[in-house]
Amino acid sequence: MLFGIExxxxxxxxxxxxxxxxxxxxxxVTIQASLLGFFVALGLGLLLASLKGVPLKIIAWPAAxxxxxxxxxxxxxxxxxxxxVLPDYGIVLPAFLTGALALGVQYxxxxxxxxxxxxxxxxxxxxxxxxxxxxxxxxxxxxxxLPQAVVRIVPAMGNYLVxxxxxxxxxxxxxxLEMLNVAKIIGDRTFNYLIPLTMVGALYLLLTLVAAWxxxxxxxxxxxxxxxxx
Amino acid sequence: xxxxxxxxxGVVKRFGELTVLDHLDFTVDPGxxxxxxxxxxxxxxxVLRVLMTLERINEGVVYVDxxxxxxxxxxxxxxxxxxxxxxxxxxxxxxxxxxxxxxPHMTVLRNLTEAPRYVLGLSPREARQRAEELLELVGLSDxxxxxxxxxxxxxQQRVAIARALAMRPKIMLFDEPTSAxxxxxxxxxxxxxxxxxxxxxxxMLLVTHEMDFxxxxxxxxxxxxxxxxxEQGPPEEIFSSPKEQRTREFLHAVLHPEE
Ligand SMILES: Nc1ncnc2c1ncn2[C@@H]1O[C@H](COP(=O)(O)OP(=O)(O)O)[C@@H](O)[C@H]1O
Ligand SMILES: [Mg+2]
Numbered sequence: 001m002l003f004g005i006e007x008x009x010x011x012x013x014x015x016x017x018x019x020x021x022x023x024x025x026x027x028x029v030t031i032q033a034s035l036l037g038f039f040v041a042l043g044l045g046l047l048l049a050s051l052k053g054v055p056l057k058i059i060a061w062p063a064a065x066x067x068x069x070x071x072x073x074x075x076x077x078x079x080x081x082x083x084x085v086l087p088d089y090g091i092v093l094p095a096f097l098t099g100a101l102a103l104g105v106q107y108x109x110x111x112x113x114x115x116x117x118x119x120x121x122x123x124x125x126x127x128x129x130x131x132x133x134x135x136x137x138x139x140x141x142x143x144x145x146l147p148q149a150v151v152r153i154v155p156a157m158g159n160y161l162v163x164x165x166x167x168x169x170x171x172x173x174x175x176x177l178e179m180l181n182v183a184k185i186i187g188d189r190t191f192n193y194l195i196p197l198t199m200v201g202a203l204y205l206l207l208t209l210v211a212a213w214x215x216x217x218x219x220x221x222x223x224x225x226x227x228x229x230x
Numbered sequence: 231x232x233x234x235x236x237x238x239x240g241v242v243k244r245f246g247e248l249t250v251l252d253h254l255d256f257t258v259d260p261g262x263x264x265x266x267x268x269x270x271x272x273x274x275x276x277v278l279r280v281l282m283t284l285e286r287i288n289e290g291v292v293y294v295d296x297x298x299x300x301x302x303x304x305x306x307x308x309x310x311x312x313x314x315x316x317x318x319x320x321x322x323x324x325x326x327x328x329x330x331x332x333x334p335h336m337t338v339l340r341n342l343t344e345a346p347r348y349v350l351g352l353s354p355r356e357a358r359q360r361a362e363e364l365l366e367l368v369g370l371s372d373x374x375x376x377x378x379x380x381x382x383x384x385x386q387q388r389v390a391i392a393r394a395l396a397m398r399p400k401i402m403l404f405d406e407p408t409s410a411x412x413x414x415x416x417x418x419x420x421x422x423x424x425x426x427x428x429x430x431x432x433x434m435l436l437v438t439h440e441m442d443f444x445x446x447x448x449x450x451x452x453x454x455x456x457x458x459x460x461e462q463g464p465p466e467e468i469f470s471s472p473k474e475q476r477t478r479e480f481l482h483a484v485l486h487p488e489e
Contacts, residue, residue, distance in 0.1 A: 129331035132282050133345035133397060134320045143344065147335045226334040226377035 002185060009190060016195050019186055023196065026182030027203055033100045033178060034165040040104020041160065045111025052116065070109035075170050078102045083174045099171030103164055110160055118153035119145060151224040158215025162208045179203060233296060235260040235401065235433050236281065241290035243276055243457075250276045252457035253290070260400075263427050263434045265444040265465070268454030269480055274437040277454075278403040281435070282325045283316050295322050295400065324394030325403040328410050330386045332378040338365070338389050339374040342396050350397065357396075364392035368422050384415030388422050395426075402426065404436040416440070423447070439484060445469055453477045 001007070003025050008018040051063035070078070079102040086093065093101070122145050130140040172181035183200040187193035236258040243251035250273045258264050266274045279285040280292065283299070291308065292299040301308035302315050311319070333341050342361035346352045352360065365371045368388035370381075378386050387407055394402060404423065408416040420443050426432060427447040438444055444451055445465040452462040453474070461474045472478050482489075 123331075125327060125329055125331035126333065128282075128284050129327065129333070131284060132320070132323075132325040132327075133393070134317060134349045135345055136317075136349075139348055143348075144333055223335065226336075226379045228334060228379065 002182065002189075007186070007190065009192070012195060015190075015192065016199060019196055020199070022186065023179060023182055023199055023203060026177060026179035026200075027207065029096070029177055030165065030168045030179045031207070033096065033103065033168050033171060033176065034161065036097075036100035037103030037107065037164050037168075038161050040101060041107035041111045041164070042157065044104060044108035045113075046115055048108055048112035049115035049119075052112065067109045067112050070106055071113075075102065075106045075167055076173070078106050079170065079174060095171070095174045095176050099168075099174055099176045103167060103171075106167075107160055107164055111157060114153055114156045114160070115149075118149040118156070121152050122148045147223070148227050151219075151222050151227055151229065154222060155215065155219050158212065158219070161215065162211050165208055165211060166204070233260075234258060234293075235262075235295055236435075237293040238277075238280075239291045239293070241280065241292060242288045243273070243280060243285065244288050250457050251280070251287070254458055256452070256459060258401075258433060258435065261430050261433055263447055263449050264436070265448040265451045266435065266437045266454055267439070267441070267444065267451060267480070267484075268460075272454040273457040274454050275405050276457075278325065278405050278435060278437060281401070282323055282403055283320055284325075294319055321397070322399060323401045323403060324397055324399035326387070326390050326394055326405065326407050328406040330378070330383070330390045330410075332386055332390055332393070334378050336377075337374065338370065338376050338378070338381070341378070341389060342393050345393075346396050360396055361392070364395055365389075367395075367425070368392045369418075382415055383411045384418045387411065387419045391419075391422055391426075400431070401433040401435065404434070404438070406437050406439070408438065408440060441469065441481070441484060453480065455480075 002022050005022050006018065007022070008014040048063050048067050052060050052067065054060045054063075079099065082093070082098045082102050082105075083095070086098075126144055126148065127140060130144045135144070168178050169180035171178055172184070179200050183196035184193075186196045234257040236256070238254050238256040241251050241254040241256075242249065254273075254277070256277070266277065268274055276285060280287055281294070281299070287300055291301060297319065298308055298311070299319050300311050302311050303309075333344070336344065339358065339361055342364060343352075343354070343357035346357040346360055347354060362371065362374065365374055368391060370385060370388055370392070373381060373385065373389070378389065381389065391407070407423065408419050411419065420440065423436070424443075424447055427434060436444070436448070448465050450462060451465045451468040452459050453468060453472070453476075454460070455476050461468065461472060461477045468477065469481065472481060
């Protein structure tokens with residue numbers, strides 16, 4: 001029994017059917033952690049990318065260092081830091097929040113690079129033309145640079161959303177009951193790992209396919225007429 | 231004669247070790263049509279880019295329309311210009327680039343109305359009307375709703391000219407406006423530029439390798455060499471009897487490339 005739901009081990013099919021609602025509970029957690037982590041990564045990445053672009057070295061340099069550090073260390077380190085070290089400083093977060101935050105922090109290093117590359121891919125002449133027309137820096141960014149960068153940024157971000165989903169099982173080490181962890185617990189208790197693990201694999205496939213499809217739909221909705229994309 | 235509308239005094243521009251403008255002195259009178267010629271790397275684009283405030287200067291002073299461009303009059307003489315001052319000065323100039331630099335995600339119309347609306351504060355209707363007049367001037371009234379990528383290079387450059395004109399600049403800067411075009415498209419762009427050259431008020435600075443064109447439209451031709459003006463004068467003088475050996479060599483190389 002898990003989440004108050006009993007399983008039926010009489011036949012394989014009955015077993016699979018009975019644990020499906022339990023796995024779906026785990027799947028909801030997986031989706032929530034992915035989305036929360038993704039949004040944290042989108043926000044924090046934008047912050048890091050902006051800070052790295054500041055002309056002042058005293059700001060740009062630490063931002064670059066943090067990005068590099070996050071990129072070159074395993075997710076598990078960030079997770080352990082947040083889960084075991086933060087409480088020493090009086091910050092105690094539930095395991096789920098800690099895990100989602102760790103995902104977001106880790107992936108902010110990648111999303112920062114996506115933002116930077118997307119903006120850098122806009123030819124320099126665009127900024128110069130905007131300046132020659134006396135558009136303000138703000139307007140140049142919002143009307144000229146951003147629309148041309150977004151169409152390059154969105155597909156790459158979509159790939160990271162799928163990546164984050166696949167990294168969620170790491171959160172099981174801090175007791176988050178995401179989908180794979182739930183399957184493992186079922187296996188531990190019933191000595192049948194094959195069926196829950198296979199089902200998790202299938203559910204994961206479904207999840208990532210849906211996410212990838214969603215990103216593609218979003219991508220086709222973007223106004224990209226005229227923008228030369230390599 | 232009036233006060234010059236552009237006056238460069240001892241302007242130095244360096245890129246690292248490389249001195250691109252070497253104590254350049256250069257003046258342009260209001261309404262004058264000046265063509266800049268010279269070998270690649272001699273600093274022709276840099277002059278225009280300095281004027282358009284795309285490139286800072288290291289030394290010297292540039293005056294545009296009676297005011298220092300890169301400086302402001304402070305308590306203790308000239309001080310580096312603020313962004314507000316640069317914005318005010320930029321208003322006097324428009325620039326046409328070699329590679330057009332149209333905004334690819336905007337329609338032709340939007341390319342023309344963007345700055346008049348958001349910089350000059352024109353209403354959408356006023357901006358649209360102004361854009362339509364200019365599209366007619368450059369012969370592209372039927373392309374208002376097209377995207378730049380749907381136009382030929384010549385058409386794109388004509389849109390770019392209209393876009394710059396929409397800000398009603400006193401000075402138009404053209405940096406090799408036909409160099410990126412297929413030969414058969416050069417004429418349509420030159421025709422538009424020539425029609426502008428007939429406007430007495432408009433001051434024009436044109437960098438080009440189209441020597442025949444330069445001869446026809448310019449009041450004065452300046453030969454740039456190594457960041458300075460080596461020789462300048464009326465086109466018939468520069469093209470027919472250049473004094474400097476370097477000018478002769480350059481003109482010979484451009485007019486008889488096969489030799
Ligand atoms: N942003 C830059 N950084 C470094 N060097 C530059 C830059 N822009 C131009 N230069 C150099 O300055 C010199 C003059 O350039 P430019 O004014 O474009 O010459 P022209 O237009 O006469 O061919 C060239 O040698 C060019 O390589
Ligand atoms: Mg040039």
